Amino acid sequence: MALEWVVLGYAAAAEAVMVLLLTIPGLGPLRKGLVAVIRNLLKPFLSIVPFCLFLFMDIYWKYETRPTCDSAESCTPTEHLRHQKSIMKSQRNMLLIVTALVFYWLLFSVTQLVVKIDQLNNRVEKLKNN
Numbered sequence: 001m002a003l004e005w006v007v008l009g010y011a012a013a014a015e016a017v018m019v020l021l022l023t024i025p026g027l028g029p030l031r032k033g034l035v036a037v038i039r040n041l042l043k044p045f046l047s048i049v050p051f052c053l054f055l056f057m058d059i060y061w062k063y064e065t066r067p068t069c070d071s072a073e074s075c076t077p078t079e080h081l082r083h084q085k086s087i088m089k090s091q092r093n094m095l096l097i098v099t100a101l102v103f104y105w106l107l108f109s110v111t112q113l114v115v116k117i118d119q120l121n122n123r124v125e126k127l128k129n130n
Contacts, residue, residue, distance in 0.1 A: 015103035022110050052097045059090050
């Protein structure tokens with residue numbers, strides 16, 4: 001189970017690095033190649049969305065089926081600690097899911113904006129030359 005979260009973490013980190021590289025000013029000649037690579041990677045990275053939905057359903061199922069420790073008398077201290085750790089891990093994993101989805105959306109949006117800006121700059125150059 002931990003491997004899924006590692007993969008999701010690495011995917012979110014890769015998306016964050018790509019967004020950062022697209023938004024850094026001063027990478028003019030490198031930007032065209034970077035945009036081409038990122039546009040080709042957007043479709044494979046789309047698999048993050050169903051993967052995140054699967055992991056969300058896994059968290060929900062674990063939440064619904066785990067035993068509850070409502071009062072101190074119903075659980076031993078060890079069970080209570082395990083219950084609290086489980087809640088903390090679920091919250092952390094949910095944050096990772098949301099982060100991965102937000103970074104994918106940002107990467108998609110920023111890439112589309114950069115492509116649109118390049119197209120508009122090409123139009124302006126054509127109009128200046130004519």
